[in-house]
Amino acid sequence: MIEKVNLIKESFEKDALNINDMKTLNDIKIQYLGKQGKVTELSKSMKDVANEDKKEFGMLVNSIRTLVTDTLESKRQELELKSLNDKLSNEKIDITLPATNIPSGAPNILEKVVEDMENLFMSMGYDVIEGPEVEEDLYNFELLNLPKGHPARDSQDTFYLEGDKILLRSHTSPVQARVMLEAKGEKPIRMVCPGKTYRRDDDDATHSHQFMQIEGLLIDEKATLSDLKGTFDVAAKHLFGEDCVTRFRPSYYPFTEPSVETDISCFACKGKGCAICKNTGWITISGAGVVNPKVLQMCGYDPKKWHGFAFGFGLERVAMLKYGINDLRAFYLTDLRQNKPFDRKEDK
Numbered sequence: 195m196i197e198k199v200n201l202i203k204e205s206f207e208k209d210a211l212n213i214n215d216m217k218t219l220n221d222i223k224i225q226y227l228g229k230q231g232k233v234t235e236l237s238k239s240m241k242d243v244a245n246e247d248k249k250e251f252g253m254l255v256n257s258i259r260t261l262v263t264d265t266l267e268s269k270r271q272e273l274e275l276k277s278l279n280d281k282l283s284n285e286k287i288d289i290t291l292p293a294t295n296i297p298s299g300a301p302n303i304l305e306k307v308v309e310d311m312e313n314l315f316m317s318m319g320y321d322v323i324e325g326p327e328v329e330e331d332l333y334n335f336e337l338l339n340l341p342k343g344h345p346a347r348d349s350q351d352t353f354y355l356e357g358d359k360i361l362l363r364s365h366t367s368p369v370q371a372r373v374m375l376e377a378k379g380e381k382p383i384r385m386v387c388p389g390k391t392y393r394r395d396d397d398d399a400t401h402s403h404q405f406m407q408i409e410g411l412l413i414d415e416k417a418t419l420s421d422l423k424g425t426f427d428v429a430a431k432h433l434f435g436e437d438c439v440t441r442f443r444p445s446y447y448p449f450t451e452p453s454v455e456t457d458i459s460c461f462a463c464k465g466k467g468c469a470i471c472k473n474t475g476w477i478t479i480s481g482a483g484v485v486n487p488k489v490l491q492m493c494g495y496d497p498k499k500w501h502g503f504a505f506g507f508g509l510e511r512v513a514m515l516k517y518g519i520n521d522l523r524a525f526y527l528t529d530l531r532q533n534k535p536f537d538r539k540e541d542k
């Protein structure tokens with residue numbers, strides 16, 4: 195019997211030398227410690243051993259079981275370590291290789307101009323408020339002193355959606371009316387509203403049926419044309435540089451009285467005259483004016499107590515001038531290269 199134990203021990207020691215992978219290790223484990231394994235069979239044969247030899251035999255079997263278990267366990271650890279090391283050395287990163295250039299995204303230029311203007315006006319205490327693009331004739335025209343049949347409606351060739359009541363807003367000014375009505379004539383207002391607007395224009399390099407405006411409205415007990423001038427001056431200098439000079443030219447909008455076109459001195463030629471300013475030295479960038487008392491009244495504000503001014507910038511126009519873009523349609527192309535160079539220029 196004892197001889198048999200020694201034979202098994204010897205054969206295990208030989209087998210253990212061949213363990214080079216997990217599969218062999220598992221096979222050998224089954225061969226020795228499995229249900230019908232050699233060591234298990236030895237334990238079972240205890241019953242055939244003479245009583246006086248049982249103790250010695252038992253100890254022997256136990257020692258071979260420990261030997262097999264320990265050897266297999268340390269082999270297993272060795273194999274695992276080896277496979278980990280192999281993996282690590284295979285996946286070694288060569289830090290001297292040139293990095294792959296991952297192109298980063300850039301915000302759309304229009305979006306950037308909107309954000310910039312929102313931040314500017316927020317710093318002057320204005321709220322940013324959005325209004326619906328599908329608008330009612332009431333807000334887009336009626337409450338802004340543009341009743342049906344008013345000739346100025348023609349200048350805003352409009353997309354009507356349902357009969358003559360629902361339309362795609364032709365400017366951001368209806369948001370003025372909405373905000374005033376909501377405030378019920380009780381409190382001052384400072385708000386800007388950026389957003390898309392629509393007119394039945396043929397698309398070309400400077401016109402589009404869809405464009406963006408940022409509307410501004412300030413209502414207070416004392417608000418004058420000169421406050422508007424000061425506000426516009428700050429905005430123009432912020433957008434086009436400290437040496438930008440501004441001027442107002444008389445104009446007409448039914449919702450403001452007096453109304454003005456707001457010009458900036460040409461930043462390209464500094465007023466001397468060039469292609470950008472069509473040799474005038476000036477560039478028009480928004481319409482504005484003192485809120486017409488009729489509009490105040492219709493929107494719930496007592497014109498004896500309250501005064502205000504409003505302005506509407508064309509955002510594409512500002513962006514085109516600021517970034518030297520010649521064709522309005524470029525804003526709506528999905529050409530990533532378009533945003534990139536401007537982004538870099540700004541980051542420097």
Ligand code: PHE
Pocket residue numbers: 364365366367409447450453481482483504505506
């Ligand atoms: N709503 C005018 C337009 O779209 C611009 C404007 C806004 C003029 C506010 C005066 C006051 O042309």
